[in-house]
Amino acid sequence: MRNRRDFLKQVGVGGISLAAWPLIARTGEQGVEALPQDGFGFSTAPSLQNPSESGVTVAIGVNKPSTAWVEYGETEQLGRVATGSRHGLKPYDTRAHHVRIDGLRPGQRCFYRVHACAVEFKSAYDIRRGDTVATDIYSFRTLDPAAKEARFVVWNDTHENAETIAKLMVQTAKHGADFHVWNGDVTNDNYTEDKMVEHYLGVGGQPFARETPLLFVRGNHDTRGPAARSLPRYQETPNGRFYYGFRHGPIAGVVLDSGEDKPDTTKVYAGLGDFIAYHEEQTAWLRRELEQPYIRDARFRVAFCHIPLWWADKRYPEDQNDPRSRWHELLGDAHFCMVISGHTHTTAVFPPNEQRPYAQIIGGGPKPENATLICGVATQEKVSISVLDTEGIELNWYRTFAPG
Numbered sequence: 378m379r380n381r382r383d384f385l386k387q388v389g390v391g392g393i394s395l396a397a398w399p400l401i402a403r404t405g406e407q408g409v410e411a412l413p414q415d416g417f418g419f420s421t422a423p424s425l426q427n428p429s430e431s432g433v434t435v436a437i438g439v440n441k442p443s444t445a446w447v448e449y450g451e452t453e454q455l456g457r458v459a460t461g462s463r464h465g466l467k468p469y470d471t472r473a474h475h476v477r478i479d480g481l482r483p484g485q486r487c488f489y490r491v492h493a494c495a496v497e498f499k500s501a502y503d504i505r506r507g508d509t510v511a512t513d514i515y516s517f518r519t520l521d522p523a524a525k526e527a528r529f530v531v532w533n534d535t536h537e538n539a540e541t542i543a544k545l546m547v548q549t550a551k552h553g554a555d556f557h558v559w560n561g562d563v564t565n566d567n568y569t570e571d572k573m574v575e576h577y578l579g580v581g582g583q584p585f586a587r588e589t590p591l592l593f594v595r596g597n598h599d600t601r602g603p604a605a606r607s608l609p610r611y612q613e614t615p616n617g618r619f620y621y622g623f624r625h626g627p628i629a630g631v632v633l634d635s636g637e638d639k640p641d642t643t644k645v646y647a648g649l650g651d652f653i654a655y656h657e658e659q660t661a662w663l664r665r666e667l668e669q670p671y672i673r674d675a676r677f678r679v680a681f682c683h684i685p686l687w688w689a690d691k692r693y694p695e696d697q698n699d700p701r702s703r704w705h706e707l708l709g710d711a712h713f714c715m716v717i718s719g720h721t722h723t724t725a726v727f728p729p730n731e732q733r734p735y736a737q738i739i740g741g742g743p744k745p746e747n748a749t750l751i752c753g754v755a756t757q758e759k760v761s762i763s764v765l766d767t768e769g770i771e772l773n774w775y776r777t778f779a780p781g
């Protein structure tokens with residue numbers, strides 16, 4: 378059996394260099410001039426992004442220029458192919474591929490296998506296909522508004538800490554979640570796209586990431602560095618935006634992007650931040666979205682937002698002219714039961730009070746001794762939150778019950 382160090386080497390988690398994922402198959406394509414056997418392979422195992430009631434996006438890292446596709450189906454016989462085509466072109470990338478599987482039913486189990494083929498552009502009319510590799514077969518379930526129960530886990534502020542991520546993986550696998558929320562500050566900053574594959578797709582080696590879809594929440598550190606603008610290439614979200622809503626069972630979720638933690642005018646940003654305009658855009662969207670039936674009709678409403686809206690009795694942002702300050706009133710008026718956040722690197726649970734009709738739940742920090750796994754279970758009657766440390770010990774909990 379592989380030990381944890383070997384595993385981390387293979388999936389390239391948190392600062393450990395990427396190695397090719399073991400090749401399950403390696404074949405040249407008949408009738409096409411093949412490249413020499415040159416070590417083409419996956420640099421991560423597959424992971425699942427942007428889940429919906431009808432599909433999911435399969436993401437995987439590769440170590441050379443290549444194309445990719447996904448076989449899928451209701452049984453392990455598979456039988457259908459998702460091409461990943463966009464604007465008439467099949468995927469071609471040097472680092473990672475994202476292939477959307479769509480047209481599924483709510484709550485459907487879907488089996489899948491990822492294929493990739495090395496491709497070399499000699500010229501526009503001389504494109505050569507090389508080795509083909511494939512993963513093993515895995516499965517996942519789509520989101521399901523009619524599900525009786527919703528189980529989820531939340532990570533936050535992992536900041537590239539390999540030891541923390543390895544420990545969180547162990548606890549996460551025990552919980553059996555329907556979806557996984559990564560609540561911001563995955564990285565310290567984004568300087569190169571190679572590192573982004575490692576940081577954002579590298580968790581794909583664990584069974585939970587191959588089979589449990591991720592809902593991504595951007596943190597302030599994820600906005601930093603010259604490559605931060607490439608984040609949508611590696612983390613796919615609904616409509617390419619970092620603010621969106623979803624529904625699974627008794628829960629309607631809203632994801633908000635709290636942006637940077639200092640004003641746009643702060644000198645260190647050199648005038649490159651434009652978050653006030655972005656937060657105005659999000660606020661207008663949130664006001665409209667809260668009227669949608671999938672949110673209004675849900676038994677419980679939960680928001681995920683990297684920077685908390687409150688710490689005890691102190692409200693954020695302090696500047697009431699900041700558009701984010703409207704989120705508090707909007708979520709309160711829409712009867713949200715909790716906001717789940719990170720950012721402070723100190724875990725806390727603040728139950729509702731006279732100022733705040735929802736609970737503010739905050740996860741811990743990047744070091745293993747401060748990190749937390751927030752586990753949630755929602756039924757028709759209640760939402761139960763348990764905040765665990767990296768050894769699985771419960772640090773805090775919160776429960777809220779459906780009215781009437």
Ligand SMILES: [Fe+2]
Nearest residue numbers: 534536562720
């Ligand atoms: Fe952080």
Ligand SMILES: [Fe+2]
Nearest residue numbers: 562596597720
């Ligand atoms: Fe943060």
